[in-house]
Amino acid sequence: MKIVVAPDSFKGSLTASGAGEAMRQGILKASLHHEIVVIPMADGGEGSVRCLVDATGGQLFATTVENSTGKPIEATYGVLGDGATCVIELAAACGLYVIEKSERNPLFTSTYGFGQLITAGLERGYRRFVLCLGGSGTNDGGAGMLEALGAKLLDANGHLIQRGAIGLSDLHAIDTASMDPRIYACDIQIACDVTNPLVGSLGASYVFGPQKGADTAAVELLEVLMKKWADHLEQMSSIPVRSAAGAGAGGGTAAGILALLQGRIRAGSSLIAEISELERHVQGADLVLTGEGKVDSQTAHGKTPSGVAFIAKKHGVPTIIIAGTVGSNIENLYTQGVCSVLSLLNKPMSLDEALENAAAMLENTTEAAVRLFAAGSANKNH
Structure with a gap:
C-alpha cells in the first residue's frame, strides 16, 4: 500500500x-x-513555521523581540524554500506558554513583539508573508503589532495609550501616517486555526479569554474593549471586522491585519496543505x-x-x-x-x-x- x-x-x-x-x-x-x-x-497554530520550513526546505532565523509582557525574548521565524515567503508565528513572541502562568493576563499582554518579527522580515527584504495566529496569550486585537509597525494609538490628549487591551479604553485615534511604508507593498496571508469573529458570544474574548488568564470580569471588559477597537478599525476600513469569520484569531490580531494591513484570512490547515503539496x-x-x-x-x-x-x-x-x-x-x-x-x-x-x-x-x-x-x-x- x-x-x-x-x-x-x-x-x-x-x-x-x-x-x-x-x-x-x-x-x-x-x-x-x-x-x-x-x-x-499544521493549522496555523504553534509549530506551523517549523512544519512549513521542513516541508519546503526553507530556513529559520532568530531575533530578539519583546514577549507579550515586554521582556526580551529570542524568537524564531522562517523563510520557505522558495526564498521569498516569510512565515511568522504569533506564538513565537507572544505565546501563552512563553510567559509564566502568573503573568497571563490578556488585559495587559501585547502583540508588540509579533510586529517586531514582521519588521525583521521586512528588513530582510521579504514582501510575502504567512502569519500564523494560533497559540497566543494576547487579546489586544493586534494593537501592539500595529504599534511595532509604526502606528500611533493616541488618547484624547494626543498621547500614546498603554500597551495591551486595557490601553484601548483610552483610545481616541489611530494615526497610521508613520506606519512602515514597506508593509503596504506586502502580500499577507493569515493562517487561522479558528473561525471565530472578533466580538460576540463566539468572539475572541468570550471563547479564548478564559484560557489566557481572564476571569469573568476581565472577559466582560475585554469584550467592551474589542467592540471599541472594532469601531475604530471599521471607521478606517471597509472590512466588517467585528463579524468577519476568523477575525477573532490570535486574540483579535487577525482583525488588525484585515483592517489595516490588507491581509487575507485562510484556513490554516488548507493553506499549509497547499504549500506542502x-x-x-x-x-x-x-x-x-x-x-x-x-x-x-x-x-x-x-x-x-x-x-x-x-x-x-x-x-x-x-x-x-x-x-x-x-x-x-x-x-x-x-x-x-x-x-x-x-x-x-x-x-x-x-x-x-x-x-x-x-x-x-x-x-x-x-x-x-x-x-x-x-x-x-x-x-x-x-
Whole structure:
C-alpha cells in the first residue's frame, strides 16, 4: 500500500516531524513493503513555521523581540524554500506558554513583539508573508503589532495609550501616517486555526479569554474593549471586522491585519496543505494517517486532521486519525472521510508518563491501525 502520513504536532511531546517519524516506524513494523510519504502538517497554530520550513526546505532565523509582557525574548521565524515567503508565528513572541502562568493576563499582554518579527522580515527584504495566529496569550486585537509597525494609538490628549487591551479604553485615534511604508507593498496571508469573529458570544474574548488568564470580569471588559477597537478599525476600513469569520484569531490580531494591513484570512490547515503539496501526494494513496494531541468537538472545524481528511476524501482515500486523547462529540469527523479515530492511551497513566512515552505509543498504535486496515483491505479484495 501507499500510505501518506500527515500529522500535526502532539503538543508538549512531539513536533509534527517527530510524530511523522514515529508513525513511519509503526508502519514499517506492520510491513516493510508499504510505500510511505511523510508530510508534517499544521493549522496555523504553534509549530506551523517549523512544519512549513521542513516541508519546503526553507530556513529559520532568530531575533530578539519583546514577549507579550515586554521582556526580551529570542524568537524564531522562517523563510520557505522558495526564498521569498516569510512565515511568522504569533506564538513565537507572544505565546501563552512563553510567559509564566502568573503573568497571563490578556488585559495587559501585547502583540508588540509579533510586529517586531514582521519588521525583521521586512528588513530582510521579504514582501510575502504567512502569519500564523494560533497559540497566543494576547487579546489586544493586534494593537501592539500595529504599534511595532509604526502606528500611533493616541488618547484624547494626543498621547500614546498603554500597551495591551486595557490601553484601548483610552483610545481616541489611530494615526497610521508613520506606519512602515514597506508593509503596504506586502502580500499577507493569515493562517487561522479558528473561525471565530472578533466580538460576540463566539468572539475572541468570550471563547479564548478564559484560557489566557481572564476571569469573568476581565472577559466582560475585554469584550467592551474589542467592540471599541472594532469601531475604530471599521471607521478606517471597509472590512466588517467585528463579524468577519476568523477575525477573532490570535486574540483579535487577525482583525488588525484585515483592517489595516490588507491581509487575507485562510484556513490554516488548507493553506499549509497547499504549500506542502499534500494533495499531490494523496492522489493514488491507499490510506492517509493523521493526528494531533487531542481530538474533540472542535477538530471538525478547521483543525489539521479534518483538513487532511477533507483532501483525502476528495480522492476517495480513507483517513485514520490517531490522537493523544479523544474527547466527545466527534461524530462530524466521520462525515469528512475519517474511518476511525484512535487514542494512544491503552492503560491508566499520568500526564507526565503519557508525554514521555508518546513516540513509542504512537508507533505502536500506528502499527496496529495499519495491520487492521491491511487485513480489512485483503478480505475485501477476496
